[in-house]
Amino acid sequence: MQSTVQSGKTELLIEKENQYGAHNYHPLPVVLEKGEGVLLWDVEGKQYYDFLSAYSAVNQGHCHPRIIAALKRQAEKLTLTSRAFYNDQLGAFEAYLCSLFGYDKALVMNSGVEAVESAMKLCRKWAYKVKGISGEGAKIVFAKGNFHGRTISVISASDDDSAKKDFGPFVPGIVQVPYNDLAALEQLFAEDPGIAGFIVEPIQGEAGVVLPDENYLPGVHALCKKYNVLYIADEIQTGIARTGSMLASYEVGSTEKLDRPDVLILGKAISGGVLPVSAVLADDEVMLTIQPGEHGSTYGGNPLACAVAMEAMQVVLDEKLAENAARLGVLFRAGLEEMAKRIKLIRLVRGKGLLNAIVIDCDEHSDLAWEICMRFKENGLLAKPTHGNKIRLAPPLVITETQIIACLQIIEKSLTDFVSAS
Incomplete structure (x- = not known):
């Protein structure tokens, strides 16, 4: 019974x-x-x-006691202000992220796909303001077999029929290239001066944990520098210690920044699974191309999320x-x-x-x-x-x-x- x-x-x-x-x-x-x-x-x-x-x-881990304690402490004080005002947690969290990962600025959002969308907007704005691409001609390259989320602009970059069927028309200015193929990537960069950025997963997770050759990511970094293209690493799934290091794309803490992406996208474990928190990190040359009123989120950077995420990140380091x-x-x-x-x-x-x-x-x-x-x-x-x-x-x-x-x-x-x- x-x-x-x-x-x-x-x-x-x-x-x-x-x-x-x-x-x-x-x-x-x-x-x-x-x-x-x-x-x-x-x-x-x-x-x-x-x-x-x-x-x-x-x-x-589920319901880590330190992260839940941080959630409770902050929830009793202040949860949301919007970005119409400053709050006492956001700056501290931004400083924490920038210090840990080695960037000038952080843009805090909510979901992973919001962070990818934010990186795409940053890439296009940088293309027009800094690289000097004219008109509306900036293009962003994605690797085939990718998964970056489910919004219209992001699935525009997918080659998965199940993600795209009956959702068109799609966003223009998207180019695809085979994953783990440096020769194809360089040919694309050399032939098209309108390319602004390359967004790539260091390891393709949704595709079934597909690892590239050891020279692939360093090669991507070098090609992006050579052709003045932004190297954008989506570490939403691979980041925050998942692959045996803090990030899969470069060694965190390296002062030389040899293989550091121009733009880093984080999400998922950045909050330990307690709240939706994501972030885009970049240096001033990229991040400051977006001005007040051009991008934002009511919940992005809320004090509750920031307090939780700081504790979640510290747990990864301490443990x-x-x-x-x-x-x-x-x-x-x-x-x-x-x-x-x-x-x-x-x-x-x-x-x-x-x-x-x-x-x-x-x-x-x-x-x-x-x-x-x-x-x-x-x-x-x-x-x-x-x-x-x-x-x-x-x-x-x-x-x-x-x-x-x-x-x-x-x-x-x-x-x-x-x-x-x-």
Whole structure:
């Protein structure tokens, strides 16, 4: 009887979302109500390891006590002023970001896609005010296979049919180039003086954790300098210690700024998954091209978000989460590689730090990866397929070695069940 009641509760809540919510997502059929560290619990009380981390937004773990304490302290004082006035948290947060990442200025927004849109506007304004591109001729280059969000201008840069179908017409001034192809990028830069910027993910997350060659990002940096093009790194998913270093695009703290992008985009884990916070960082030559009244956000830079994000970022540093991600990422991938030798369902293992994926040996249009994630769920681990046959595996960075080993056992058991049944 108890099992029937619990199952009914889950079904009722799922049906309520289906009845009253837009059908723009296809979630796994689990209804979550509590999280702590790397663990989640559903409304039935069942416990799971979280291996999605809200798409890398909860790098610090669910409901980190220091971040929640900062939220409570600030929420009792002041939450929102708009940018019509100064507040006592924004300047401190901007200074924190600029000092940590090595830029002159920070523009604080809310969602990741807002930050990408802001970077696109900055790029175009810089093109006309500084580079000297005439008229409305500035173009922005994006890598094929990208994912930067869901707004009209951002999907204009996508080559994913499911993101674009029936949403046109699209924004002009967008050019695509193959990812991890420096020769194609240079040819594009050399042929078109109207190119203002190149926006790229250091590792393509939504595409299935696709890593470029080691010389790719340094090569991008060099080409952008050579052709006076802004190098814009979207580190919304790869940033904040996820890949085993504070950022994936360059070494934070380097005084020489050798490979530092001209514009850095941050989001997701910048607030530890507690509030929507994002930021664009750039030096004065770029950032100060936008003047008062030309861009903004009512909630962007609100004091609650700033206080939470500062504490969230400090947690990453104090708890050495980048180092933990680097060490345990090696252990995790080694376990997956050994598993792949025994279980032929795994075609490929790839990743860096604790941003990893397995490619399932099936067609992209197959339901097999989804069915495997359902089996993961039954066995106490939550993950989600991307692009059909890839399963992203990205736990919160507070995970321990013991927990990594336990999760490898869950993954192997789940995959073995499929092999046995076939």
